[in-house]
Amino acid sequence: MKTRPYHHGDLRAALLGLAEDTLRDRGPGELSLRELAREAGVSPAAPSRHFRTKQALLDALAMAGFDRLTTVMAGALERADDSFGQRLDVLTRTYVGFAMNNAALLELMFSRKHEPDAPPELIESMHRVMTVATDLIEDGQRRGEVREGSVMLLAVPLAATLQGITDLALSGGFTDDQAEQGLAETIAFILRGYAP
Amino acid sequence: MKTRPYHHGDLRAALLGLAEDTLRDRGPGELSLRELAREAGVSPAAPSRHFRTKQALLDALAMAGFDRLTTVMAGALERADDSFGQRLDVLTRTYVGFAMNNAALLELMFSRKHEPDAPPELIESMHRVMTVATDLIEDGQRRGEVREGSVMLLAVPLAATLQGITDLALSGGFTDDQAEQGLAETIAFILRGYAP
DNA sequence: ACCTGAACACCGTTCAAGT
DNA sequence: ACCTGAACACCGTTCAAGT
Numbered sequence: 001m002k003t004r005p006y007h008h009g010d011l012r013a014a015l016l017g018l019a020e021d022t023l024r025d026r027g028p029g030e031l032s033l034r035e036l037a038r039e040a041g042v043s044p045a046a047p048s049r050h051f052r053t054k055q056a057l058l059d060a061l062a063m064a065g066f067d068r069l070t071t072v073m074a075g076a077l078e079r080a081d082d083s084f085g086q087r088l089d090v091l092t093r094t095y096v097g098f099a100m101n102n103a104a105l106l107e108l109m110f111s112r113k114h115e116p117d118a119p120p121e122l123i124e125s126m127h128r129v130m131t132v133a134t135d136l137i138e139d140g141q142r143r144g145e146v147r148e149g150s151v152m153l154l155a156v157p158l159a160a161t162l163q164g165i166t167d168l169a170l171s172g173g174f175t176d177d178q179a180e181q182g183l184a185e186t187i188a189f190i191l192r193g194y195a196p
Numbered sequence: 197m198k199t200r201p202y203h204h205g206d207l208r209a210a211l212l213g214l215a216e217d218t219l220r221d222r223g224p225g226e227l228s229l230r231e232l233a234r235e236a237g238v239s240p241a242a243p244s245r246h247f248r249t250k251q252a253l254l255d256a257l258a259m260a261g262f263d264r265l266t267t268v269m270a271g272a273l274e275r276a277d278d279s280f281g282q283r284l285d286v287l288t289r290t291y292v293g294f295a296m297n298n299a300a301l302l303e304l305m306f307s308r309k310h311e312p313d314a315p316p317e318l319i320e321s322m323h324r325v326m327t328v329a330t331d332l333i334e335d336g337q338r339r340g341e342v343r344e345g346s347v348m349l350l351a352v353p354l355a356a357t358l359q360g361i362t363d364l365a366l367s368g369g370f371t372d373d374q375a376e377q378g379l380a381e382t383i384a385f386i387l388r389g390y391a392p
Numbered sequence: 393a394c395c396t397g398a399a400c401a402c403c404g405t406t407c408a409a410g411t
Numbered sequence: 412a413c414c415t416g417a418a419c420a421c422c423g424t425t426c427a428a429g430t
Contacts, residue, residue, distance in 0.1 A: 008394085027311075033423065043396045045425080050394095054423065107310070114303070114366060115223075153378050156364055157357045157385045164356020170310060182349050189353045193385040204413085229404065239415045241406080246413095250404065 012050040014040045019061055023104045028111075033057065059122050062109045066125035069098055069109075073132045084140035085191055091136060092162060092187050099166040110163070133158055140194065147196040158190055208246040210236045215257055219300045224307075229253065255318050258305045262321035265294055265305075269328045280336035281387055287332060288358060288383050295362040306359070329354055336390065343392040354386055 008014065018036050033054045034044045051057040076094040080087050099106050112118050113126065134155050140146030146154070165186045169179055204210065214232050229250045230240045247253040272290040276283050295302050308314050309322065330351050336342030342350070361382045365375055 011394085032421085034421085042394095044423085045397080046395055048424070052424095103310070111307075113363065114299070149381060150378075153381045154385075156360045156378070156382060157353065160356040160358075160360020160363075161353045162356075164352045164359070167309065167356075168352055182346075182352070185345060185349045186352060189350075189389040192391065193389045195388065207413085228402085230402085238413095240404085241416080242414055244405070248405095 008040065008042060008046075011040060011042060011046060015047055015050060015057065016061060016064065019057060020105065023061070023108065024102075027104055028108055031058075056119075058108060059112065059119055061105070062112050063122045063125045065102065065105045065109045066122075066129050069095075070125070070128045070132060072098055073129070077132070077136070082143075084136070084143055084145035084194075087136055087139075088158075088191065088194075089187055091133070092165075092190075093183065095162050096166055096169060096183065099162075100169065103170055106166075130155065130159070137194075144196065146194045154194065157193055161186060161190055204236065204238060204242075207236060207238060207242060211243055211246065211253060212257060212260065215253060216301065219257070219304065220298075223300055224304055227254075252315075254304060255308065255315055257301070258308050259318045259321045261298065261301045261305045262318075262325050265291075266321070266324045266328060268294055269325070273328070273332070278339075280332070280339055280341035280390075283332055283335075284354075284387065284390075285383055287329065288361075288386075289379065291358050292362055292365060292379065295358075296365065299366055302362075326351065326355065333390075340392065342390045350390065353389055357382060357386055 015036050018039050019031060022031055022036070031054075033047050033051075036057075037044050037047050040046075047057070051060065073091060073094050076090050077087060080090040109126075112122065134151045137146055137151050137154050137158070141148060141151075165183060168174075168182065174182070211232050214235050215227060218227055218232070227250075229243055229247075232253075233240050233243050236242075243253070247256065269287060269290050272286050273283060276286040305322075308318065330347045333342055333347050333350050333354070337344060337347075361379060364370075364378065370378070
């Protein structure tokens with residue numbers, strides 16, 4: 001006779017799922033560990049077996065977000081052609097798409113960027129996202145479509161501008177046409193900056 | 197015979213000052229209204245006369261930050277010469293300087309950017325900062341040093357890149373020389389993007 | 393190994409009451 | 412007008428104890 005392996009089944013995954021739901025629906029800061037426990041039907045102390053602190057849960061959430069973003073960006077580039085301009089276009093649109101659909105999660109992801117006590121796995125996941133961008137730039141340099149210079153420094157305006165255009169898009173007040181034009185202008189701006 | 201006008205003198209200003217200190221020394225999230233009250237020597241309920249919620253205090257803090265940033269940027273531009281390139285250089289360096297000296301405050305300032313329930317005065321203060329940048333761009337367009345196009349859209353990569361280079365600088369691991377070179381490269385990148 | 397129950401030391405906010 | 416004292420409804424975290 002089979003019994004459930006333990007009280008909940010997979011409390012860890014359940015907590016992460018519930019956390020992402022409330023993050024999406026009610027924003028960060030509305031996230032309470034006790035409330036997640038209630039929703040999962042366990043006692044207030046139960047989550048501590050899987051996440052030693054609330055911050056650890058947030059970090060796990062952020063890490064999953066970075067990994068998903070890396071996957072979706074890398075996947076989109078695989079389906080793109082070879083020219084740097086096209087690839088940059090694809091990367092930008094993929095990023096903005098992800099950001100629009102995961103605004104609160106993205107905020108959580110980047111809010112941990114500065115803190116020095118972020119766990120190494122999280123740092124690594126953040127790093128992997130950046131690598132997609134720096135690889136693209138390096139590739140562009142090899143093809144002679146991007147000027148020479150430190151890849152890390154060249155990546156800054158790209159990463160920054162992606163975040164900026166996302167912020168502007170999320171703040172709303174745009175028709176689809178305006179958003180599309182803004183995106184196109186922004187991509188053109190970056191291309192100019194990268195021109196040899 | 198003169199008595200103190202009321203128990204504290206100027207609790208509102210005292211709370212703001214104490215809040216900025218702990219923001220700087222221990223980061224946001226360590227900011228507790230009750231603790232501020234303790235430090236100010238008043239009861240836990242006292243702050244509510246001046247800030248109806250904790251968020252109201254944070255908003256006041258952010259607003260003061262935006263106003264100071266506007267003042268320092270506008271002031272720097274007044275002492276700059278006329279060419280767009282030079283003015284952009286001054287603006288960028290002033291912004292990065294402010295950011296380095298007020299990292300936690302800046303994070304607080306921009307964390308409120310998305311929320312829809314931000315008070316109108318805060319929105320206005322944020323707007324005034326942006327106006328310094330858009331005015332510079334418009335001026336550049338008049339001088340023929342910046343290509344035509346929506347000023348708002350042209351401002352996006354500038355604002356975004358300023359934030360990006362600041363993040364990178366704050367994340368550390370740079371010598372002064374590297375930081376200087378990175379800043380110079382970033383400014384050059386933006387100038388290329390703006391070229392007619 | 394995983395979870396409960398109960399406790400600890402905090403929060404933000406409210407509200408009658410004091411000065 | 413400004414503040415106190417006390418209360419309310421929450422937190423995150425810890426820890427012995429249960430299964």
